[in-house]
Structure formats: structure tokens, C-alpha cells
Amino acid sequence: MASESASATEPLSRRRRLTDWLSGSLWTVVFGSLAVVAVGGLVQVSFGAYSMTLVQAWQAVFNPDVVFNLQAWNAFLFGGQMPEMNQRSLVVWNIRLPRVAVAALVGMNLAVSGAIFQAVTRNELASPFILGVSSGAGLMILLVLVVFSGVTLVIPLVVTEITLGISSLLPVIAALGGIVAFLVVYAIAWKNGTSPVRLVLAGVIVGTVFSSLQTGLFFFADDIGVVQSAIAWTTGSLTGVDWEQVRMALPWTLVALFLALVSARQLNVLLLGEDTASSLGMNVEKVRFALSGVAVLAAAASIAVAGIVGFVGLIVPHMVRNIVGSDYRKLVVGCLFAGPALMVAADVGARLGLSILLGSDGQMPVGIVTGLLGGPYFLYLMRKQERMGEI
Amino acid sequence: MADETPEPDGGVDASLEREDARDRDGDTGGGTEGATAADVGGGIPPYRSNGGASEFSGEDLVIGYPSADEPVVDDESISVAPGEVTALVGPNGSGKSTLLKGLADQLSLDGGTVLIDGEEVHSFETKELARRLGLLSQENVAPDTITVEKLVEHGRYPHRGFFDGLTDEDRAAVDRAIDLAGVDHLRGRDVGSLSGGQKQLVWIAMVLAQETDVLLLDEPTTFLDMHHQLEVMEIVETLREASDKTVVVVLHDLQQAARLADKVVALQDGAVQGRGSPEAVVTEELLADVFEIEAEVVPTERGPQITPLRPLHDD
Numbered sequence: 216m217a218s219e220s221a222s223a224t225e226p227l228s229r230r231r232r233l234t235d236w237l238s239g240s241l242w243t244v245v246f247g248s249l250a251v252v253a254v255g256g257l258v259q260v261s262f263g264a265y266s267m268t269l270v271q272a273w274q275a276v277f278n279p280d281v282v283f284n285l286q287a288w289n290a291f292l293f294g295g296q297m298p299e300m301n302q303r304s305l306v307v308w309n310i311r312l313p314r315v316a317v318a319a320l321v322g323m324n325l326a327v328s329g330a331i332f333q334a335v336t337r338n339e340l341a342s343p344f345i346l347g348v349s350s351g352a353g354l355m356i357l358l359v360l361v362v363f364s365g366v367t368l369v370i371p372l373v374v375t376e377i378t379l380g381i382s383s384l385l386p387v388i389a390a391l392g393g394i395v396a397f398l399v400v401y402a403i404a405w406k407n408g409t410s411p412v413r414l415v416l417a418g419v420i421v422g423t424v425f426s427s428l429q430t431g432l433f434f435f436a437d438d439i440g441v442v443q444s445a446i447a448w449t450t451g452s453l454t455g456v457d458w459e460q461v462r463m464a465l466p467w468t469l470v471a472l473f474l475a476l477v478s479a480r481q482l483n484v485l486l487l488g489e490d491t492a493s494s495l496g497m498n499v500e501k502v503r504f505a506l507s508g509v510a511v512l513a514a515a516a517s518i519a520v521a522g523i524v525g526f527v528g529l530i531v532p533h534m535v536r537n538i539v540g541s542d543y544r545k546l547v548v549g550c551l552f553a554g555p556a557l558m559v560a561a562d563v564g565a566r567l568g569l570s571i572l573l574g575s576d577g578q579m580p581v582g583i584v585t586g587l588l589g590g591p592y593f594l595y596l597m598r599k600q601e602r603m604g605e606i
Numbered sequence: 607m608a609d610e611t612p613e614p615d616g617g618v619d620a621s622l623e624r625e626d627a628r629d630r631d632g633d634t635g636g637g638t639e640g641a642t643a644a645d646v647g648g649g650i651p652p653y654r655s656n657g658g659a660s661e662f663s664g665e666d667l668v669i670g671y672p673s674a675d676e677p678v679v680d681d682e683s684i685s686v687a688p689g690e691v692t693a694l695v696g697p698n699g700s701g702k703s704t705l706l707k708g709l710a711d712q713l714s715l716d717g718g719t720v721l722i723d724g725e726e727v728h729s730f731e732t733k734e735l736a737r738r739l740g741l742l743s744q745e746n747v748a749p750d751t752i753t754v755e756k757l758v759e760h761g762r763y764p765h766r767g768f769f770d771g772l773t774d775e776d777r778a779a780v781d782r783a784i785d786l787a788g789v790d791h792l793r794g795r796d797v798g799s800l801s802g803g804q805k806q807l808v809w810i811a812m813v814l815a816q817e818t819d820v821l822l823l824d825e826p827t828t829f830l831d832m833h834h835q836l837e838v839m840e841i842v843e844t845l846r847e848a849s850d851k852t853v854v855v856v857l858h859d860l861q862q863a864a865r866l867a868d869k870v871v872a873l874q875d876g877a878v879q880g881r882g883s884p885e886a887v888v889t890e891e892l893l894a895d896v897f898e899i900e901a902e903v904v905p906t907e908r909g910p911q912i913t914p915l916r917p918l919h920d921d
Contacts, residue, residue, distance in 0.1 A: 407672055477769065483752075484760055490743045493712060495816070496736025496764035540751035 240538050241545045248552035252319060255559035260311040262567055264576065267303055275307040291458045292465070309457065317456045318562040318581070319555035320464045321521045322531070324513040326554025327475045329528030330535075330546055331510035334482040335503050336411040343514035343528035346418040346507065350425035351396020352389040352518045356448045357432040359385050360441050386463065389448065389522070390515035396421060397511045401504065408500050410489070451524030451582030453562050460520040467516035474509045475547050481506065482543040524582045527557055530593045537596055561585040659688035660723045660738065660819035662709075662852045668717030669701075669708035677716055678704040679876040684854075686820075686869070691846045691853040693863035693884075696873035697897055702856045703744060703824050705873065709854065710741040710822050722820055736764035740818040744825050744856075746809050750798025754808050757797055758784055761815025780815050787811035787841055803834025810841060821845070823855040827862060835859075839866050860897070864888045864909040872896050884909045894918055 261272040281287045281304050289295040291313070300308070328343035336345060344350075401409070404417035429449070436442045447454065481502050484492045493499050517524065535549035558581070565581035663685035670677030678701045686692045694702045707713040709720050711727045720727040722738050730738065740761075748757055761783060762776040772780075784790050787807050797805060806826060813821065823842070827835040839862060845851045846868065857863040863870050864884040872880040872887055874896045880887045888910040893901045898920075902913040 480763075483756075484763055486749050487757075487760060488743075488747045490712065491746055493732075494710060494736065494741040494743065495760065496733035498732050541749035542752065542756065 240540070241549055244535055244538050244549040245552045248556035251556035252315075252552075252559045255556075255563050256312070256315045258563050259315050259559070259566065260307045263306075263311060265306045267306075271303055272307060275301075275303040276312070278304045278308075280304070281308050292462060294459070294462060313457045313461055314453055314562065314566070315559055317460045317464065317520055318453055318558040320461065320468050321451075321453075321517040321524060322527060322554035322556070322558030323472060323551050324464070324468055324517040324554070325524060325528035325558075326531035326535075326550035327472055327547055328510040328513040328517075330532035330543070330550050331475060331478075331482065331506055331513075332528075333532055334485050334543065335506050335510070336415050337486070337488070338411060338415055339533075340529070341415070342525070343510060343517075344422075344523070344525070345415060346511070347396035347400040347421040347425065348393035348511055348514050348518070349523045349525070350422040350429065351399070352393035352515075352523055353449045354396075354425045354429045354432075355392030356385065356389050356522070357429045357445055359388055360445050360448075361432050361436045364441070385448070386519035390519040393515050393518055394511055396425060397507070401507070409503070447580050448522040450580040451522040451585070452578075452580040453521055453565065454578050454580075456520060464516045464520045467512060467519075471509050471513035471516065472551065475513070478506055478509065479543040479547050482547075486541065486543075521581070524558070524585060526582070526585045526589050527554060527561075530589045531557055533593065534596065537600060557585065557589055561588050564588060659850050659852045661688050662686045662720075662722055662739075662820045662854070664705075664709050664718060664720045666718035667705070667708055667715060667720070669704055669713055670716055671704075671713070677876070679708060681717070682876070682878050683718075684709070684871060684878070684881075686852050686854055688852055689846070689850065690868040691842060691855065691866060692869045692871060693867035694854065694856045694871050694873060695858075695860050695863045696879075699875075700873040700896075701876035702873055704876070706741070706822050706824050706854065706856055710739060711735060712741065733764040736816060736818070738818055739820040739822065740813040740816040741822045742809055742813045742824060742826060744828070746805075748797045748805075750796060752797050754789060754792045754795055754797060754800075754811075755780070755784070757808055758789075758811045758815050761812040764816060779817050783811045783814035783817075786814055786844060788837060801834075803830045803837070806830055806834060807837060807841075810838065814841075818851070820852045821854075823853065825856050825858055828858050835862070842866055860888060860893075861912050864912065888912065 257269075257272070260276055261267070261269050267275070278300070281300055284298055286295065286298045287300070287308070290297040291308075297309070325343050329341065332341040332343060332345055333339065335341075338345070400414065400417045400421045403421065404410075404413040406413070433442065433445065436445065481497070484495060484497055485499070485502065485506075487495075489499050492502075514528070531550055531554045532546065535546055535553050539545040539549050561584040562581045564584040564587070566578050568584065569575050569577045569579055663683070665683045667679055667682050667684070668677045669679040682705070684692075684705070694705060696702050704713065708715055709727075711720065711730075715728070727735060727739070758780050759772065759776070762772065762779060765776060765779075766772075784793060787810050789804070789807050789811050792800065792804060792808065797808060800808065810823075810826060813823075826838045826842075830838065842853060842855060843866065845853055846866075855863075855867070857866070867884060869882060870880075870884050870887040871878055872892055879896045880892050885905060888903060890901060890903050893899050893903070893912070893914075898918045900915045900918055902915060904911045904913070
């Protein structure tokens, strides 16, 4: 991403000697991405309906009463009681920063998920959604919003019972829909084992069927609010997210990303092709399914909080690969940073773009901006690089 | 041993296998004696050569692909004594590669068993098998940006647990493999920048880094220029002389097989048409029957010299 970033060059030469694993190019990605996230985050906390100056915003961000307050962190991360804080800190810490955090989590998940799927399917066009995850999630979103919007679930407990509107379970249902679609795709592709081509074909077909059903359901939506809500979910949106979304995504993100990091060597061996991996003693089917599961978990975590954000999972791995090479031990780490950079930057556009361009205070789905922002950069890379997209 | 199999007509008498080509390599020490003893012994001898080479055999193998009804290899046996180099030869589509994949447990057998030192290959856990048996496929793909050293390190995959880093032993094995394959000067280069021949040597280094007792190579010299063909053959010769690996190599070039191998097994339509020493197998009759060519075969001290003359037609 920001290979030009000046902040990356100085610590680079110093740290290169520390370990050969973390090569200079990887540090470029890491520091460049951190710079983008920092700038994007600063813009996000500084601007919005509640106006404050840059200085005030920074003061609020580094307000020691919040940063070093365990009760505050308990409230953010575990949903405890929110401590007293001034209004600026409340706006920054409770409304604007969690949105940056969710964007970062979503970016990480999608980028790593895409990187895994590109290795598992040995396909340059693979994204987190190649095995039907997005269409399964999208169908469930439409079903919930249009068909079952009035349904409530009653969960009996020993003492009392919980009544939940099904719409409040939408994030979970969407994520589960994605996971189920993935399992359906895998089952269809399976015949004495499977292969990348079978998986991708099954994914495309199942995706097409589910998308048709999803589009068909739009006809039954009777008010514009439902349609807009459905579009926000199916193109991905960070509007209105707060710490609750961080709490929802964080545990799964940690699990998925930890597994992705420790599986990097398996991914590297998979890149040598099934035959070689198998003759090296890898149980290819098992590893492929397990790694796909990790990638789907990451994708599902991001769907649950942001809906179906396209494009990030496709292009970020390519961008990072372009800089650090195809070694997954570097690539996964690079994606952990570059994914958030793209998402945070795109969300700046999604949240503030309309007010700057049109003066309106509306927001657009971040999924639209990721395409608008990432697409041209990707094309620029393609023009510049002879060998692009080769895994 | 393979002797139970009825020998198809036109082939070479199985008994030739006994008076094998070992005498042209009489100075190779203990492995040679052991190999002969194993041959005569018939069944599966408990013998292990000092270098740790393994007796390797496939018995009554029926191997096919799930998509086809007819098996490619139907009820054939093959046996390789410890430390020997056996070449599989045959025309295109004769089942050489299929047989090799079956022997490596990469294709499931429809019948028969493959044994390493009397233990059934299929019963091994996948990594355990990859520590005993290495297979180099015909076509290999690697990312362009991986360095030679990293690629060879992947050869240590079966020796490493999920969380294990490279141990000193792994590094030593990688060094030995790179050294033996003669690719030390390429060590830091990206695989994508290498020529086809250099790539092949690097892949061989990766398989060597597995440090298996049994090594199966599928057409390692095909598509290489002469220099790299000879490089590959030199590696195999080194392995034969060290006598601590049992090698089965599919070769397209019969001349190379004749020069390189202790034993040659000639296949046609998935059936063994001849087996034994190169001198016994590479004959004008066999070339006519199996390869459908008319050729002149002159015995030399580097094995039989083949001069192909013209193709033969059945009709």
C-alpha cells in the first residue's frame, strides 16, 4: 500500500537485522498501513455531526481519564458500566473510535480470509466469498428482513425466558448463513475428495442460485426502508457500529487470525500444488478443509458486524503479495495491517464523502467505497507490474 | 518378489533378474551383497543395508483412475532391492507414471500391496510415509518469489510438527540436499528466475531433503537440456554409489535408463514386458515389441548403446 511512506524507511534498516523473517518489504507494508490507519482514524474522530477542532479531537483520543481507565476498557470490551467522561471524549470514544476499530477488524478478517482462499483454491481471483459465503449470508439477510421480520424467538431458560426479535439476531444469522452455504458448496464439490476447480465451480453455481433467490426477495419488500437496510447489509456498511460490534467480532477474529498465522507454512506447502503437498506427507483434503474453515470463520465475523464488504479480500492479498512476495508467513502478517488500512480509509469516504461532495449528512455503504478506492489502486498496480496476480 | 508373475510373451525371462548388472559396479561394498542376498531370498528379507536403504516392492498391483473403468496397471509386481536403482521405461501411455504414483500411495490401489521393508505403505500415516518414501512428480509448480533455500526447506515438512521451527538437523539435511543436487550457487535465488533445468535440480534437492530411504522420480530428465540431464543422472549415480537409497526412476530415454539403472523394467499397456539388467532388457527384440522401433543395440562398457533406425508399424 504505502510503499512511498516515509515513516517506514527509517526503522526499516535498523530492524531488518533483527530477524530475516520480517523482511524490509514487510516492514514497509506494516508501517505504511499503520500510517494510513492513523491518518484515517484521526480524520474519522475529528469530523462529524458533533464538530470539534483537530486539537480537541486529539485531546479526547488521548484523554488519560479514558485511556488509562480500566473501567472504561471494561465497558468497551466487555460491555460493563460506562464511566463518567466529558462529552467530547464520549463522542470520540463511544461513537467514532469504535467505528475505526470495527473497520480495522473487518479489514483484517477479509484480507486474511482472501489470502487463505487464494492459496486453498490456487486461484488468483479467489476472495473470501468465492465458496458461496456472501450469497448464503445475503440470502439469509433478505429472508430475515423481508420474510421473517415479524418473527420473535422465545428462548426458554430455567428461571425466565428471553424474547428476541429475529432482526436483532440478524448479524448472527447472516454469518451462519454464510457458513452453511460454504458447507453446502463443499458437500457438492466433494466426490472422493475435492479439487480447487471443483470447489470454485460449486461455489460459483451455489452463489448464483442463492443470489437469484436473494434478488427475487427484493420484490417482496414493501417499504423503502427495508430495501435500504438490505442494500446496506449486502454491500457492507459500518454505519452505527459501536463497541458492541467490536465485542462481537473480536473473539472470532483473534481465533481465526491466530490460526491463520500458525498455518502459514501449511499454506506455503499447498502453493506447491496438491501432488507435491501430498507427497510431502500433507493430508491435503483435511488441511484444505480446515484452512477453508478458518477463512470462512474470519469472513463470517466480518459479515456479522459489517455485512458483505466486497473487494477488500480480493485485492489486499494481491497488493501485499506484490510487495512482500508469496511467502504466506509474510503475506498473512502484511494482510493483517494492509486490510485495516484499506477499510479505514474507505470508511472515511463512506462516512464523510457525501457530506463533502453534496453537503448532505448521509452516509453510503463502505462496500461501495472499497471498490471505488481499491479498484483504481489495483489497476494502477496492474499497469505498473508485469506479473500481477500470479500466486 | 516379482517372480510369481507370469511373464508376458515377448518379454525377457524373469530369471535374468538374478544375474543382474551388479557386477559392473562391484566396488560398492556391503549394499551390493545384501541386494543379491535379498533377491535370492524370495520373500521379504529382514535385511537393511548399512546405509539404511529399504527393500521396496509392490505386489499384484492393480492401479487405475476413478474416472476409468479399466485399470491402467493390471496385476503387476515390482521389486527393488535395497540401494538399487530401478528404471521404469516404456512408450507414452504405458503406465509408468501411474505405476509410480501407485507405488507412492498417491493413487489408491484397486488391488495388491506396496511394501517398504515388509511394512504395508498404506498403513503408514501420511507424514510417516513421507519420511520413508519421497516422490518427485513430473510437473511441479512453485511461486516465483520463493527462494531456492525456502523451497528445499519444504522438503523437511514431514519431519516437522505443526508448530515446529527448523531444527539444526533440518538445516543440516537441507544443506546436504542442496550440496548433493549441486545447487549451492542458486541458494538465494528466486525460483522464478531459474531455467527449467535449474528448477528441476532444485526440486530434486527438495525431495532429497526429505531424506527418505526410498526415492521415486517421475521423468526427472524429460524436457531438460543435455547438461542438466547429465546433472540429474549424476545425482542418481551418486545415490546409487552411496547405496543408501532405493531409487525407482521413470525415464523416457531408454539410453539413459540403460546407462543409469541397476535394473530396468519395461512396461507396455500397463504390463511388464521385461525386467532385469539393462543388458538383458534393452535388446533389439524388446525395442521392436515394446517401443515399436527397429534399432541397433551394441553392448558397450557404459551399458547397451541404442541406435534407433525406424518406426515399426503393426499393419
